[in-house]
Amino acid sequence: xxxxxxxxxxxxxxxxxxxxxxxxNGRIAGISGILASSLTKEIxxxxxxxxxxxxxxxxGYLAHYVLDVPIPTPTHDGVWLAVxxxxxxxxxxxxxxxxxxxxxxxxISRLSVRxxxxxxxFMFAGFVTVYVMGALx
Amino acid sequence: xxxxxxxxxxxxxxxxxxxxxxxxxNKVIGFLDVQQWDYDLMFVMVGxxxxxxxxxxxxxxxxxxxxxxxxxxxTHTVIDKKLVVGSLLFGIGWALYGLCPxxxxxxxLYQHTSLAVFFVSMLVGFFVVDxxx
Numbered sequence: 454x455x456x457x458x459x460x461x462x463x464x465x466x467x468x469x470x471x472x473x474x475x476x477x478n479g480r481i482a483g484i485s486g487i488l489a490s491s492l493t494k495e496i497x498x499x500x501x502x503x504x505x506x507x508x509x510x511x512x513g514y515l516a517h518y519v520l521d522v523p524i525p526t527p528t529h530d531g532v533w534l535a536v537x538x539x540x541x542x543x544x545x546x547x548x549x550x551x552x553x554x555x556x557x558x559x560x561i562s563r564l565s566v567r568x569x570x571x572x573x574x575f576m577f578a579g580f581v582t583v584y585v586m587g588a589l590x
Numbered sequence: 591x592x593x594x595x596x597x598x599x600x601x602x603x604x605x606x607x608x609x610x611x612x613x614x615x616n617k618v619i620g621f622l623d624v625q626q627w628d629y630d631l632m633f634v635m636v637g638x639x640x641x642x643x644x645x646x647x648x649x650x651x652x653x654x655x656x657x658x659x660x661x662x663x664x665t666h667t668v669i670d671k672k673l674v675v676g677s678l679l680f681g682i683g684w685a686l687y688g689l690c691p692x693x694x695x696x697x698x699l700y701q702h703t704s705l706a707v708f709f710v711s712m713l714v715g716f717f718v719v720d721x722x723x
Contacts, residue, residue: 456611460630463610464637470603471638472645477595479655479662482603484692489716501596506695508600513696515601516608524700525614528688535708539694541683542708543715546691548676550664553690554603556677557635562642563663570669571677578681579622586686587625 471559474505483555484509485546545575591657604696610634613696615688622685 471482478501491502516522529535546552549571551560556575560568611617612634620628654660684690687708689697694712697705 456617457630457633460610461633461637463606463608463612464634464639465641466602466606466609466637467634468638468641468645470599470601470606471642473595473602474599475642475645475649475655475661475663477656477658478592478599479658479660480596481663482599484603484690484695485716488691488695488713489720492713493717493720501592504593505596505600505603508597508602509604509607509692509695510699511597512601512604512606513608513613514604514699516605517699520609522608525616527697527700527702527704528615528619529686530704532704532707535687535704536711538683538687538689539708539711540715540718541679541686542690542694543683543712543717544719545676545678545680545683545715547716547719549673549680550666550676552680552692553684554692558638558642560664561635562639563646565664565667567667567669567673571673574674574677575681575684576622578678579685580624582682582685583619583622584624587623 467554467558468562471554475559481555481559483551483559485552486550486555489547549574595657603692606638607692607696612690613693618688618690618693619685 474480474482487502487505491499491506517524549556551568551571556568556571561572607613611631617628617631620626621631649661689708691712694705694709698709
C-alpha cells in the first residue's frame with residue numbers, strides 16, 4: 454500500500470476512534486488533555502483516560518505486529534533536543550488546551566474557529582521551525 | 591461500558607496513528623518541510639476530519655451520548671494570546687523532534703532513550719502549566 458493511502462486510512466481510523474468516544478461516552482479525543490489529567494486528577498473519575506492511554510499502546514503495538522509496520526528510528530538521537538522539544542510540546546499544548554487531535558481533528562471538524570486558529574498556529578510554527586533548522590545545519 | 595469504549599477508542603486511535611505514519615519522526619519532519627514537502631500526513635487530517643464532521647451531524651441531533659448523561663464538548667470560543675502562543679510553542683516542539691502527544695505515547699514501545707526522554711519532558715511541561723493555572 455502506498456504511504457499516502459496509509460495516511461488516509463490511518464486518519465479515517467482516528468476519526469472512527471474519536472467518533473466512538475464521542476457517540477458512546479460523550480467525550481472529546483484530545484490526547485494532550487487526556488494524558489495530562491489522567492496523571493494529575495483523581496483516579497476514579499478519570500479512569501477512562503488511563504484506559505484510553507493503555508488502548509493507544511495496545512493499538513500501536515497491534516498495528517506494528519499485525520501489519521508488520523517497521524519500527525521507526527527517531528530522527529534525532531540527542532537527549533537535550535528531546536528535553537527542549539518535549540517541554541515545548543507539553544507546555545504549548547496545555548497553554549492552548551489542545552494539540553493535533555483536540556484542535557486539529559475534533560475542533561476543526563465541529564467548525565470551531567478557536568481550534569482553526571490553534572491548528573494554523575502550530576502548523577505555521579512547525580513549517581518555520583523545520584525551515585530554520587535546515588538553514589542552520 | 592464506558593471503560594470498554596475508552597479502551598476500544600484508544601486502541602483504534604493508536605492503530606491509526608501507527609498506520610498513518612504519525613509515529614515516524616522522519617515522516618512528520620518531512621511533512622513540515624516546505625522545501626521538500628511530503629504531503630502524505632495531510633491525508634491523516636483529511637480522513638479524520640471527514641469522519642468526525644459526519645459524527646457531529648449525529649451529535650447535534652441527539653441530547654445525550656449512548657453511555658453517558660451528557661456530551662462534554664468544549665464551549666469556549668475565546669481566541670487569546672494563550673491559545674496562539676501555546677500553539678506556536680507546540681508547533682516548534684513538534685517540528686524540532688517530530689512527535690506530538692499521541693504518537694509520543696506509542697513511541698514508548700520503541701524502547702529508545704531519546705523518545706522516552708521526550709515523553710517525560712512533555713509530561714513535565716503539562717505539569718508545570720497545570721500548576722501555574
